[in-house]
Amino acid sequence: MVTLEQSRPAVKSKPQRRTIRADEVGVRTVVYGLILLGAAVVFVPFLWMLSTSLKQESQLFAYPPEWIPTPPQWHNYLDAWTALPFNRFLFNTVFMTILAMVAEVFTASIVAYGFARFRFPLRNTLFVVLLSTMMLPGILTLIPKFLMWREVNRIDTFTPLTVGAWFVWGPSFVFLLRQFFLTIPREIEEAAILDGANTFQIYRQIMLPLVKPALLAIGVLSFQANWNNFEGALIYLSTLEKYPMVLGLQFFGDSLSREAPKWHLMMAMATMMAAPILLLFFLAQRYFIEGLTVGGVKG
Amino acid sequence: MISWYAQTVIDYVVVGTVIVLAMLGIHKVLRKFGVGREAATGYALILPWIIGMLVWTIGPFLVSLFLSFTDYNVLQSPTWIGVDNYVEMFTDDRQFWSVLRFTLLYSLLNVPLGLFGALATATLLNQNVRGLGAWRTIYYLPAVLPAAATALLWRWMFASNGIFNFLFRPFYSLFDLEAPAWFTNPDLVLPGYIIMGLWGVFGANTVILLAGLKSIPRDLYDAAKVDGAGRFSQYVNITIPMLTPTIFYVLIIGVIASLQTFTQAFFIDHTRRAGTFMNVYIYQEAFERNRMGYASALGWVMLLIILLFTLLVFRSSAAWVYYEGERA
Numbered sequence: 001m002v003t004l005e006q007s008r009p010a011v012k013s014k015p016q017r018r019t020i021r022a023d024e025v026g027v028r029t030v031v032y033g034l035i036l037l038g039a040a041v042v043f044v045p046f047l048w049m050l051s052t053s054l055k056q057e058s059q060l061f062a063y064p065p066e067w068i069p070t071p072p073q074w075h076n077y078l079d080a081w082t083a084l085p086f087n088r089f090l091f092n093t094v095f096m097t098i099l100a101m102v103a104e105v106f107t108a109s110i111v112a113y114g115f116a117r118f119r120f121p122l123r124n125t126l127f128v129v130l131l132s133t134m135m136l137p138g139i140l141t142l143i144p145k146f147l148m149w150r151e152v153n154r155i156d157t158f159t160p161l162t163v164g165a166w167f168v169w170g171p172s173f174v175f176l177l178r179q180f181f182l183t184i185p186r187e188i189e190e191a192a193i194l195d196g197a198n199t200f201q202i203y204r205q206i207m208l209p210l211v212k213p214a215l216l217a218i219g220v221l222s223f224q225a226n227w228n229n230f231e232g233a234l235i236y237l238s239t240l241e242k243y244p245m246v247l248g249l250q251f252f253g254d255s256l257s258r259e260a261p262k263w264h265l266m267m268a269m270a271t272m273m274a275a276p277i278l279l280l281f282f283l284a285q286r287y288f289i290e291g292l293t294v295g296g297v298k299g
Numbered sequence: 300m301i302s303w304y305a306q307t308v309i310d311y312v313v314v315g316t317v318i319v320l321a322m323l324g325i326h327k328v329l330r331k332f333g334v335g336r337e338a339a340t341g342y343a344l345i346l347p348w349i350i351g352m353l354v355w356t357i358g359p360f361l362v363s364l365f366l367s368f369t370d371y372n373v374l375q376s377p378t379w380i381g382v383d384n385y386v387e388m389f390t391d392d393r394q395f396w397s398v399l400r401f402t403l404l405y406s407l408l409n410v411p412l413g414l415f416g417a418l419a420t421a422t423l424l425n426q427n428v429r430g431l432g433a434w435r436t437i438y439y440l441p442a443v444l445p446a447a448a449t450a451l452l453w454r455w456m457f458a459s460n461g462i463f464n465f466l467f468r469p470f471y472s473l474f475d476l477e478a479p480a481w482f483t484n485p486d487l488v489l490p491g492y493i494i495m496g497l498w499g500v501f502g503a504n505t506v507i508l509l510a511g512l513k514s515i516p517r518d519l520y521d522a523a524k525v526d527g528a529g530r531f532s533q534y535v536n537i538t539i540p541m542l543t544p545t546i547f548y549v550l551i552i553g554v555i556a557s558l559q560t561f562t563q564a565f566f567i568d569h570t571r572r573a574g575t576f577m578n579v580y581i582y583q584e585a586f587e588r589n590r591m592g593y594a595s596a597l598g599w600v601m602l603l604i605i606l607l608f609t610l611l612v613f614r615s616s617a618a619w620v621y622y623e624g625e626r627a
Contacts, residue, residue, distance in 0.1 A: 031426050038420055039437045042502060046440065048462055049452050061460045063468075095304060099311055107318075107347040114344025118337050130348065133356050137559055137605055139578050140598040143366065143585050144359035147373075158307040163314050167351025174348065199340050228445040230562045235586060242303065246447045250566060253451060263455050270448035281443045285436060288443070292503060293510035 053077070053267035060263055073264070080268040084248050085241060093244040096161050097226040103165035104222045105215060108173035113203055115174065116181030117189070127178075134171045138231070146235055160236045161229065170225070173218040176291060180214035181207065217291035220284050224277055245273050322346045367596035372589045384596035394580070395597070402558060402577040403604075404489060409496045410553040414546065416497065417504030422534075424505070425512045435506060442503035450566030453495040457481035482567050488574030495563065500556075504549050511545030512538065540621040547612070547620045554608050558601070577601050 047067070052060070054072040080086075115127055149160045168174060184207065192202050208215065233247045243251065249269050253261070281288055322343045329339035342349075367384055371377035388395050424434055441449065456462045459480035464471070471478055481491035515538065523533050561578040575583075581601065585594035 031423055031428065035420075035423050035428060035434060038423075039434060042438055042441060042498070045452055045456060045498065046444075048456060049448075052455065063465060065462055065465050095307075099307070103311070103315065111345045111348040114341050118341030118344065120338035120341035123341065126345065126349075129352070133352060135555060135605065135609055136356065136360070137578075137598065137601050139559065139561070139581050140363050140595075140602050141356060141359035143591055143595055143598070144362035145355065146586075147362070147591075148359070154310070157303065157310075159310045162307055163310050164351075164355065166311075166314050166318050166347060167355055168348040169351075171348075224443070228447065228562075230447055230565070231582075234565070235582075241300070246445065249447055249451070253566070261455075261458070263458075266451050267455065270445075270451045274444050274448045277443055277445060278440075281440075282436075285439075289435070289439070289506055289510075293507050 049267050049271060052264055053271050055264045057262065057264060076264050076268045077272065080252075080265040081272070083265065084252055086245065086248060086269075086272075088241055089243050089245045089248040092158070092242060093227060093246075096158055096229075096244060097223060099158075099162040100165040100169075100226045101219065101222045103162070104169055104173065104226075105219055107166055107168050108170060108218060109177055109208065109211070109215060110203070111168055112174045112177035113181055113207060116178045117207075130171045130174060134175075142231070142235065149236065155236060156238045156242065157236075158242065161226075161232050170218075170222065173222070176218060177211060177214050180211045184210050213287065213290060216284065217287040220280060220287050221291045223280065227277060249273055318347050318350070321350070363595045363598060366592050367599050369592040371591040373591060374589075377592060380592070384593050385600075387593070388596060388600065394575070397573075398575050398577055398580045399604075401489065401574055402560075405492055405496070405560070405576070406554060406557040406608075408489075409493050409500075409557050410550065412493065413497050413501050413504055413553060414549060416501050417508050417549070418542075418546070420501070420505045421508035421512055422538075424509055435509065438502040438505050440502065441499050442506075444499075446499070446562040447566050449495065449499050450563040453491070453498075454482060454567050457491050457495075482574070485573040492560075492564075492567075492574065496557065496560075499563075500553070504553070507549055508542065508545055511542050515541045543620040544622060547616055550612055551609060554612065555605060558605055558608070 051067050051069060053076055054074065055066070055069040055076075056073055059066055059069055115123065115130075145160070145164075146155075149155055154160055188206060188210075189202055192206055197205070228246060229244070230246045230250070233244050234250070237243060237247065240251070249266075252269060253266055325346055326339050326343040329342060330336070334342075366377060368379060368381060369377035370380050370383075420438065424431060424438075428434065444452075457480065458464075459478050463481065464478040468478070470476075479487055481487040519537050519541070520533055523537055528536065559578050560576045561582070564576040564579045565582075577597070578601070581594050581597045584590045584597060
């Protein structure tokens with residue numbers, strides 16, 4: 001199994017016994033200083049989001065800005081949640097995310113297996129076609145897709161946002177998984193074939209367990225993409241009760257608090273929408289980063 | 300209400316079953332026609348993608364090309380008007396030019412700035428710093444935040460009474476300026492988007508470039524040291540050339556993504572005229588003004604622009620991207 005850490009033997013630098021020169025200390029200080037500065041720039045907006053979400057409306061524009069609201073208004077979260085039917089929005093989001101994610105991961109792994117392990121005429125040409133479809137702007141095919149779903153009466157249903165995933169939504173997932181399948185030695189399968197295993201058994205019992213890190217990587221990426229899918233929801237859904245959370249967030253900002261933006265409630269909603277993704281990131285950080293870097297480094 | 304979900308679950312199961320049956324079927328048919336076992340299995344396995352490509356990519360692609368030569372408001376059937384949409388776009392539509400200019404400027408500034416910033420940060424993080432994992436997590440956080448939340452957060456920070464203007468208050472009073480709302484001020488909307496875009500993507504680029512830096516074999520540096528190369532010379536002659544494939548990847552992904560900015564822009568404010576992105580404009584024409592034909596024509600122009608940019612990067616890559624050994 002190839003992971004970022006394992007792909008390269010760790011080269012431990014020799015214990016630094018030599019005396020550290022003065023300019024070396026200077027360089028280290030500058031390096032850490034800059035890294036810390038960058039981290040602050042990245043992190044402060046998050047703190048501001050949290051801080052705002054716990055403020056009273058009257059504290060929003062206080063000068064100088066208050067970073068720690070006293071007392072913290074925890075009920076903002078409840079207020080935001082009940083301002084719109086967010087229980088239902090959450091259910092819709094989870095419903096669509098799970099259906100789409102399962103189909104997407106399943107088909108991407110099968111197609112990747114096909115491209116990685118079987119020789120057939122036109123294989124390389126087809127793979128180049130697959131890669132080049134990644135570059136097509138989604139907006140171009142959006143209008144015809146909308147018209148097609150309209151033909152079969154599926155506008156304002158969850159179907160366009162879930163069922164399409166059976167047809168390999170993310171060519172990049174196929175690419176990523178294929179890279180992983182290619183690293184598995186062929187001997188493992190050949191032994192299984194001699195034992196009389198069929199293609200499905202080999203795929204299910206031997207290949208899938210071996211590429212589990214990659215499956216988890218595309219799993220989290222797919223979860224993230226579907227959880228945040230705004231463009232599709234915006235175009236296909238029009239009944240408020242069918243909205244996912246991201247559309248509820250937009251609806252709140254756009255119509256309910258247009259004149260006097262209720263920033264404290266919007267920040268509370270944004271935090272709640274982001275929370276599951278951030279949590280997933282902390283739990284499965286390795287897979288996020290693996291999914292992100294495989295194209296750039298191993299490609 | 301239950302029926303909404305039931306209907307989708309039924310659609311989902313039916314389509315899933317049909318695909319699996321089609322895979323088994325194509326395998327049988329191909330075997331009958333004398334195709335070898337391995338090839339038949341291969342075709343069967345990639346079938347979901349083939350169907351998807353034909354039905355959801357190639358088909359819509361052709362339909363969209365056709366629509367771009369028509370006038371179509373969804374209610375009446377499309378009428379052929381030749382190249383009128385394209386003529387209107389280039390001669391009559393003042394908003395098209397401002398949208399195009401804005402989208403291109405954003406991309407041309409955002410991508411290089413993000414790349415250099417990320418390269419500098421990745422280089423810093425590659426200096427054997429302590430707690431690398433923690434730093435990497437912090438830098439990557441903005442990329443995990445949903446685009447919708449990012450946009451709302453920055454809209455709030457850039458509001459006329461937001462935190463950014465608080466920081467600049469002494470500066471404003473010095474020049475007797477009024478605190479601007481960045482995203483509604485025509486002069487500040489571009490810098491506003493660029494700052495937000497950099498914050499969002501720069502950490503992800505840093506993580507990719509850092510992985511690239513870590514995969515450069517150490518013996519190259521050892522050899523250079525023996526030859527007496529200094530730090531700077533090592534960086535220019537080893538690090539940068541070895542990193543060019545990763546830089547190339549970041550560049551391509553960056554160009555494609557930034558030209559297609561949608562969600563952030565929609566959440567900032569999609570109703571005002573200054574600082575509209577191309578994808579938002581296409582959405583407005585198609586789904587708010589029901590001009591499907593015109594929107595399709597805009598989409599095609601967008602596609603050509605993206606192709607042009609990617610082609611430029613690809614063609615130039617021969618001159619600057621270094622692939623170690625020609626991997627067979």
